[in-house]
Amino acid sequence: MGRERENVHWEDILSLPASGQHSLSDRVHEELSAAIVDGRLEAGEQLNDKAIAEALGISRTPVREALRRLTVVGLVEVAASRYTRVTEVTPEQAASTLEYAVLQAGNALQLAVGRMRETELTDAVALLDRMIEASDRDDADALVLSSREFVVFIIRHAGNPFLTRVLANENAVLERDLRRARVDLGTPEQRRGTYRRLRLAMLTRDADAAERLFRVQCGLIGAAGVGFAIDAAA
Structure with a gap:
């Protein structure tokens, strides 16, 4: 089912990049992508859009959009009403x-x-x-x-x-x-x-x-x- 850390402090794991010319959704996508690539978010890690949004101080909409894009490229997998998690690499x-x-x-x-x-x-x-x-x-x-x-x-x-x-x-x-x-x-x-x-x-x-x-x-x-x-x- 994937691993979900107990008492995880998302604000210690994620932070929004500087705005620049990117939309909020793009910035969330950039940060989540980087966290998966560099190992801050490990394979099997469960991703809670509400917790992530609260840690970043934003609404859930850009987080959901970022997770959707990550699902398309294969960094995240979703099973409706069960989990959203970082994919494994075989x-x-x-x-x-x-x-x-x-x-x-x-x-x-x-x-x-x-x-x-x-x-x-x-x-x-x-x-x-x-x-x-x-x-x-x-x-x-x-x-x-x-x-x-x-x-x-x-x-x-x-x-x-x-x-x-x-x-x-x-x-x-x-x-x-x-x-x-x-x-x-x-x-x-x-x-x-x-x-x-x-x-x-x-x-x-x-x-x-x-x-x-x-x-x-x-x-x-x-x-x-x-x-x-x-x-x-x-």
Whole structure:
């Protein structure tokens, strides 16, 4: 049925982001999404719209709308008159999410290689160079961070607003699931040749080769990058 904490203080778990240009419902959605992704709200956690609304000092309407949107993307599940709770992530789901993310990121890379301006291509290759440097040092943390930056840049410069919008809408569930995906970074020797061939393919604007080489490193780049701070408005 899901886990519901006793005497939970929602005000210690959730807070509304600054208003900016976002509606109240958007801000609640942003905060609940972030809390699920970063683990403040764990799998199986029961979500009470009345308690959440009271903790945030707002009406239940924007909370209900936010929970509805989270249900659509799969971060929350609802059984009428029984529960509203954070969904579990099975190993199978994490693997399928990784597969989907790699496919989408590979498509974005193929588009971006052919469409980026020269200055954008230079910037993309510079980000790839940071990945290569981190890989050669076998610095896993730096490699994951630089991979995320590379993939997000590529998605933003794919020249396909629909693809960017879809991935932005799915950003939270992608990041949540990918954090639980099993990823083998391999060794520097295993990565070295692939990264350098990918660099050459990008510089020569060989989009098909770039996509193919990207998929060779799909476990690393897909899990580390897709679903990380993708802005639909970018």
